[in-house]
Amino acid sequence: MSNSRRRMSVLVAGHAVNDLYQGAVPAVVPFLVAERHYSYVAAAGITVAATLLSSVVQPLFGHLTDRRAMPWLVPVGMAVAGAGIGLSGLSESYLFTWLAIALSGLGVAAYHPEAARLARRVAQDNHVGMSWFSVGGNAGFALGPVLVTPVLAFGGLAWTPLLAVPAVVGGTLTALALRGVHGAAASVADRPGRDDWGQFSRLTVVIVARSMVTFGLGTFLAIWVTHRVGGGPVAGAAALVVLFGAGAASTLLGGVLAGRWGRVRVLQVSYAVAVPAVAGIALVPGPLVYLMVALTAVALYVPFSLHVTLGQDYLPNRVGTASGVTLGLAVSVGGLGSPVVGAIAGKWDLQWGLLSLVVLPVVAWAAARGLRSPRSMRV
Template sequence: MTTTARTTSPTGPTKSTRKPSAVAVLALGHATVDFYQGAVPALVPFLVAGRGYGYTAVSGIVLAATLLSSVVQPLFGALTDRRTMPWLIPLSSLCAGVGLALAGLGHSYALTWLAVALAGTGVAAYHPESARLARAAGRGSHVAMGWYSLGGTLGFALAPLVVGPVLTAGGLGATPWLVVPAVAGVLCTAPAVLVLARRAAPGRAGATSPAAPDDWPVFLRLSAIVVCRSVVFVGLSAFIGLYAQERVGGGPATGSAALFTLFAGGAAGTVAGGRLAARRGRVRTVRTAYAASVPAVAGVVLVPGPAFFVFVALAAAVLYVPFSLQVTLGQDFLPSRVGTASGVTLGLAVSVGGVTAPGIGALGETAGLGAALAPLIALCALAWWLARTLPEPKGMPGYGPGTGSAHGTPSGG
């Protein structure tokens, strides 16, 4: 496979043997780093049980994972627009793993906050450069970006399955074991990432000016949609474990099951998003998904009993259908700043919502979690309203319905 990937023939077989391999490697790395984003909400029920933290305190922990990430993610994106930094991908994965490994040690809230903040910074540093390479590896295909995004979603989904049993067996003192996925992921992906970065560098250096100018007003509108989605999904992921125990009954195991349902539903939505966009167009698919999110999230907040899990799965699926599509839309709205666009649409999509988590937690302590989560329904409606005004990017061949790729050269950034 390595020899085939080095050929310069532009024929179809050469492309088909290279793209799946490169995208698969980046998807594996994406799964590794987003495992630690999903591990933070999975840690919350154990902090409540082991240290007696209230809703406001655990909201602060979620904030630690997201605040620095929200601030520095666009900065990393701007840096990767100026220069290639493939070494940042393995380094950021290790930072995420070390941060979570330290989170359960000791009993100081401040040290726990700082450890989780380190993990969030690692997640922030990973996404812009990784998404730029994914665009190059997939030659601009939003279907390929969907598979890359699926890696991150699966990492989210696996987190409660790993964190729950590890901490149930060993308590918070077992968090050092959580560094293992980061080390394994780096060992598996770092050599291939460096090779892919060297291949993409000549195309990047010789790339001509973008065919279309940067469209900042539309990109900012897309960013507002990303923020709405982030607040909804991060709010759900931060408190769904505790809310499930209220609505269904049971202990931390019920919370872990709800988190897994949330993240697994997201994985299904990620796969569906790329395929639906290839048939119906990206913008139309995004609009439909946000329209469907309104009743789905309402069901999560209002419906009791076992049906709660059905609505959790539905809400996750429709919230993740637009996930990878927003990444390629952002890259097309800012064709000369792919790293910046990726840092906002991909990175902030899993981080900026945490800034509102303390407010949700404080409202939950005074009025109950149901009342605290109810405003998320209105944010879904706002995202749908904003999505109605999005245009399909012009001058981007191959992105209409029935197609799955664009840009035959792997420059992309």
């Protein structure tokens, strides 16, 4: 295996480990509620500590890495993310727990901007390479509950330090594997050129709209499918498996399609397809809903890695900032849309709530129509 492929493999695995700790938080919260009798408000506060704080500071870390390359943030951020989750169960104090979860969120935020820069360099501007990097993060998020649930179900919150082990191992291996590219990544102005804030802002609208759809579906899809096809919780869980499983595969497909037809064209077509696909989830009868879920996953996840590289190319002098926004702030802001869907569902019904999501891929498609291909990775 060549050095570049080995390093990309380490970055993909490292991204999975890092984002595993994002996926771990929702899995830890039920154990906090069960053992410490947290209220719903207190439980929500734990989630806010991990997600909102991480999203806000991620562009700040990006700004810092634009001023001065900090490759050490990749293994250190991963280790801090794991340490925060590891500490979260060790004290009865709510403040201590909240701060530990917030620490984990800061680690996640510190990791992403510099990791995305290194991945872009190691991939040598290859779309498929960046798609693999994005798949790592998506897979890690999905694996969070898979790691957390059996450990805490067996040992309770006292066993949270065990959850830090992947971060320690992953951080160490990442630091060793990436030593050879640290010097190459030291140039802050990776791609000298003119920053196009207008195009970057338009891309941010696309990402926020896409994120609102995925958060809305992630929150309500299982409930809807359970009612639509019967079969109890298993039917709803199967729909989520289809959504996230097909989504992960489609992230790789995005890199292949972009190499053939260009990133902007792929974005435009993907979001055009997402409009009838999302509507189909709410409207088609019976088991056909699974087909519409799969089509929606393809439409929403094909552009995922392309958002990152487009953002980096629109802001060639601020690659860290671009990575922080496209991987962090713009994605997590999408979570604010879920309460709106819930409110519509509460006033009318869940079908109308899901239909309201159709507006968002329309917005994403309209915004993507105004995007232009940047000079770098134009093909």
